[in-house]
Every structure is written in structure tokens, then in C-alpha cells.
Amino acid sequence: xxxxxxxxxxxxxxxxxxxxxxxRKNIRRFEPCEANSKLIGEWLExxxxxxxxxxxxxxxxxxxxxxARAASVPAxxxxxAEPTLNSVAPVPAYFPRLEIPSDIARIHHEKLKGLRxxxxxxxxxxRINALQQGYxxxxxxxxxxxxxxxxxxxxxxxxxxxDASLWPSTVDQITQMSRDQFRLLFxxxxxxxxxxxxxxxxxxxxxxx
Numbered sequence: 362x363x364x365x366x367x368x369x370x371x372x373x374x375x376x377x378x379x380x381x382x383x384x385r386k387n388i389r390r391f392e393p394c395e396a397n398s399k400l401i402g403e404w405l406e407x408x409x410x411x412x413x414x415x416x417x418x419x420x421x422x423x424x425x426x427x428x429a430r431a432a433s434v435p436a437x438x439x440x441x442a443e444p445t446l447n448s449v450a451p452v453p454a455y456f457p458r459l460e461i462p463s464d465i466a467r468i469h470h471e472k473l474k475g476l477r478x479x480x481x482x483x484x485x486x487x488r489i490n491a492l493q494q495g496y497x498x499x500x501x502x503x504x505x506x507x508x509x510x511x512x513x514x515x516x517x518x519x520x521x522x523x524d525a526s527l528w529p530s531t532v533d534q535i536t537q538m539s540r541d542q543f544r545l546l547f548x549x550x551x552x553x554x555x556x557x558x559x560x561x562x563x564x565x566x567x568x569x570x
Contacts, residue, residue: 450491
């Protein structure tokens with residue numbers, strides 16, 4: 362290989378490197394195919410331009426509508442939903458809780474016997490089998506501890522989910538509550554704090570009058 366041929370080979374190699382790098386950077390715009398390479402090469406030759414990133418950009422701007430566009434990547438299909446306990450073995454709403462295997466042991470044997478002999482006995486059997494096979498329902502997101510709109514005289518609001526008819530708004534209503542009901546709400550893990558604040562606010566309001 363003489364010097365001229367060596368220079369030509371070096372130029373071709375450098376040109377290939379430049380073209381490859383440009384195609385790699387623009388792979389989302391244009392298809393890196395022979396047809397595109399030919400069109401760009403002809404445009405550069407016609408305009409007497411050397412192979413460079415800048416000139417390749419100019420070529421793409423000039424004849425971009427003639428170049429083959431990159432094929433869109435097909436969307437990955439969503440994985441099929443995993444079967445849940447309720448989809449495999451649904452049971453009537455009146456059934457006791459049957460979400461995990463230990464729930465079975467919590468049901469009184471007489472109750473379980475009655476369910477087995479009832480109209481949905483087969484459904485109970487399928488439910489127990491599904492539990493033993495490992496099927497579970499998706500965990501239910503905990504309900505936010507949102508509160509209802511503040512009520513009368515600025516008393517602390519009654520939490521969402523609580524039975525508003527059982528929550529007092531006056532001292533008289535507090536005294537009319539049964540001892541058991543009062544203790545149940547006062548020591549409730551879910552509503553106890555809100556209930557105690559409401560009781561304190563009722564007495565504070567009465568003292569301020």
C-alpha cells in the first residue's frame with residue numbers, strides 16, 4: 362500500500378468512526394441503514410462538504426424528510442395480573458374473615474360446621490383450599506386518618522369512619538352515654554385520641570359560658 366492509498370484508508374476509517382458516532386447520537390431520529398448513509402453521502406458530495414458532525418447535522422436538516430426514521434420500540438406488555446384469593450375462591454360477604462390460614466382456626470367449630478352444610482359449603486371448601494395453596498388478596502391500603510368537616514361551636518371533628526350518632530356534642534349527651542359505650546370510645550385504638558379531645562373541648566366550652 363502506497364502513501365496515497367494509506368491516506369485514503371485512514372480517511373475512510375475516520376469517516377466511518379465519525380458516521381458511527383453521529384448515528385449513535387441520533388439513533389432515536391434516524392434508522393442507521395445503508396439507504397440513509399447513501400443519501401447523506403450523496404448530499405455531502407453534492408455540496409462539496411467533508412464528513413464531520415457539523416456537516417452531518419446540516420445534511421440531516423436539509424434532507425431529513427427523505428431519511429428513514431427510527432422504528433418505534435414496541436411497548437413492553439404489562440405482566441398478567443396475579444390471581445388473588447377473591448378471584449380464585451370468592452365467598453359471600455356474610456362469611457367471617459378468611460384472608461389468611463390462621464383465620465380458619467378463629468372460627469368456632471359450630472360456625473364452621475354450619476357454613477360447610479350451608480348453601481355455600483363448596484365455596485368455603487374452595488376458599489380453605491386456596492388459602493392452603495398460598496393465594497392471598499392484595500393488601501388494602503390503610504385508610505387515611507382524614508377527618509370530617511369541623512362541626513358545631515368549633516369542637517374537634519368526628520373522624521371519618523366513626524358513628525357520629527354515638528359522639529356527644531354537649532355535657533348532657535356525655536352523661537347520657539352508657540358507661541360501656543363511653544369506655545369503648547375513650548380507650549379505642551382508632552378513635553380514642555379524637556374522642557378524648559372532643560370530651561375535653563366540650564367541658565372547656567361549658568366552663569367558658
